[in-house]
Amino acid sequence: MKFYRKIITLFALLLLAGTVKKPWEAAIGADLRHDKLLSEPLNLTTRESIGQTSSAVALGGLRSVVASFWNIRAYTSFEESNWVKLEDQYETIVALQPHTAYYWDTGSWHLAYNAAVSSRENENFPAPRREALHRTYINKGKAFLERGVKNMPGNWILLSSLGRLHGTASKYPDYEKSAAAYQQAWETGKARNFEARAWFYSLARCEGKDREALHLGRALFIADKNRVDTLCCLLFVLEMRQKNARPIEELVKLCFTSHADALRMLEVYKTNNAENLPITGVDHAIEWLKSVQNK
Amino acid sequence: MTSETAVEIRDLVKDFRSPLRGVKAFRAVDGVSLRIQAGEVYGLIGPNGSGKSTTMKALLGLVAPSSGTCSIFGKDSLKVDSRNDVGFLPENPYFYKHLTGAETxxxxxxxxxxxxxxxxxxxxxxxxxxxxxxxxxxRLGGYSKGMLQRIGLAQAMVQDPRLLILDEPTAGVDPIGSRQIRDLIMTLRDRGITVFLCSHLLEQVQEVCDHVGIIFQGKMVKEGRLDDLIAIEDQTEVVMKNASPELMEKIRTLVEQEESATLLRMGKPRTTLERLFLRETQIDKK
Amino acid sequence: MTSQNSKTSNRWLQPRRVTVIAMHTFTQLVRMKVFYFLSVFALIVIAANFLDLPQFNGPEAIGVGELQMLKSTCMGVMKLFAVVFVIAATALLLPKDVEDRTLYTILAKPVPRLDYLVGKIAGVLLLVFVSLLLMDLLMTVVLSFRTNHLLVDQLSWAEARGWTQEAIDSERRDIIAQGPTWSFQGAVFAIFLQSAIIGAVALLLSTFSTSTLFTIILSFLIYLIGHFQADAADYYKATAEAGSNAFTTTMTKLLSLIFPNFQLFNVIDAVIEGIPMTMNAIISLTGLSLFYVVLYTMLSWFVFSDKEF
Structure with missing residues (x-):
């Protein structure tokens, strides 16, 4: 009897202490969330997050170790070109550590780049299947990265990777999505100027967004550090495409430091255009520059 | 000094109740009372499971009495202060094996x-x-049983207590070790330390104790001064050296002539096996 | 013959006596060859250091990822060690003292039972602290070595590519944030705090459990529940609005009252990702942990105070 009385008293004391500590814990939790040290509780109505909760239960606080070991195992799958296994492994890894950008980034890279290219070159499959697999893995990589962004909104590295994936000509691009991702990356305030310029490049390739792109390009051009060759050339092209464009001579003066520079940069821009940047009017400009030079 | 009471146990009752089978209680100690004067060596004897250890644990506050009280030099055993003046050697003690004798x-x-x-x-x-x-x-891990028992005794005496409680101090120790421990107890008695020991080895108790209590099935059956308890008042023992068979015959006739006396036995006294063993091993050593 | 000690007080929590028991427990554990584990840790750190990660997306992303991996592996092992060790040691030591009857000899001295309990848990925590400190030291050395190496690599690469100063600075900031920072030390301290709480839980359990195995398993279970209960509470709160049953909601509420919320210690993961630990966070977590350790030790005493052997 005495034993049971002790146990009951013990629980009563624990509950009493619990009423003291619970609001305290809640306050600390809010503080930590405010300082970004604790992630917001996930939206638990979705199926995915329930899966994450259950793996959290299974491993307690040791998720990071397990994820690290799975990551090493996944690397072996990569070396063996076992893409099905690799995809499965990355699903587990991100379920364990949904807030480590590295895993989302690596997983998507494996799918969209390694698995896609490797499948396209896999001689065991007939050509149409190879092409289909290529496309499937690229889409998987994109979807994976998009989930990563959803789990870690505001992570500029993931957003930048997403912008690149959507904006790469060989990866079935969607320039609108690419521009949006780069824009978000830039707006986090942590990204490099590269993200801002990439946003401009993607915007310039969107249908019917010429004006928007031009405004962005002009704004970026103001800063010296943004005056890289590609940006200068692209801004020049967009300016030339304007309905009531200014005369070519004025535009060259605006966008480039000298005629010689302009000629050199535009020639490179035209020949190295794997990313399908707009080149309307570039030929005309080159001809004009050559004629001016010859004079 | 002798009038001071070192240990007082009054009507000690201890019931053990298993928490899961809580209905039936086992009464380990049933109304035991005893009093030990300072400077005495008191032996509590009884078969295994008769309540000796429980009595000692109650005296040390390791178990709480169901009823009755225990005190050491007037201080209640349930209070920490009562343990200032007491040293305890538990039965079969295992000390920390990772420590050396000095560290212990x-x-x-x-x-x-x-x-x-x-x-x-x-x-x-x-x-x-x-x-x-x-x-x-x-390290204690390499000590023999007898050495462990002795380091245990030393440990019990570390703060120079006035009372020593020894639970089966010689259990499992070989005769030489056991003798050493017995001698130690004698030395301590001579220094005026009160000793309360329990044992089921009666001969040892007989050798060292002034007072004896016999406990059986949780009850104190007999208690008193050792000499009073074991003397056989109506017998007399004569031990002679170099007695001839003729002399023996004469004695026998003399006794037969006396009406009130009876000759119970004659013959060679025997040493105890223990004494023999000790004597022989002592010689070998030298 | 009066003992010299009879006049000294035997009040509770005499620091010197607690220290004696704590140091003894510490020595006991050290002589149980616990520190051998540290050599295993050293191997893991070194192995993780030489582990090459797949290169992708250009160097701007790998650098940071590499350091993160190193940190998360090491921190994970540190946490694993701290939690497993603190539970096993606490759960083993108390029953061992009872079984070997060494507890009798200690309690037969003028030692209050509270002092004994506090000394035991303090000894175990001291050992965890020292172990974590040593692991942290090793980790910091390896990490700073790696960070410097990476910094030189990445920056020379960036300079060769003609990056602007701003881009280089941004890169440098990102790499340094992933190196050995004070935040990182704070996270190691958070591991210690968490293991202190779970150690106190194991102490409480071992005062009334009769089996070491039971104590160990239940302690791990509480560790898991501690991680889960906040999620569960959020989950049931979310579903309660959609009308779930009252029983589960009440149960999760009870759980969150009784068990510590270990989710707060997920700050460790955030620090691995490079988010700075605030002083405020360390202070709050220390306060909370202290509250738990004191609470559970006091409750252990409540059970232990009239325990019979």
């Missing part, structure tokens, strides 16, 4: 607030007393 004594000494030079001197002194100076820096 140091640890217990520190628990009793001894420190510095005082403690070091005490450690050396005690190791000498229990004849373990050579094993001072050996």
């Amino acid at each position: 004594l140091r640890f217990y000494g520190k628990l009793c607030n001894l420190r510095g030079k005082l403690l070091e001197n005490r450690v050396t002194e005690l190791l000498e007393l229990v004849d373990l100076t050579n094993a001072r820096d050996r």
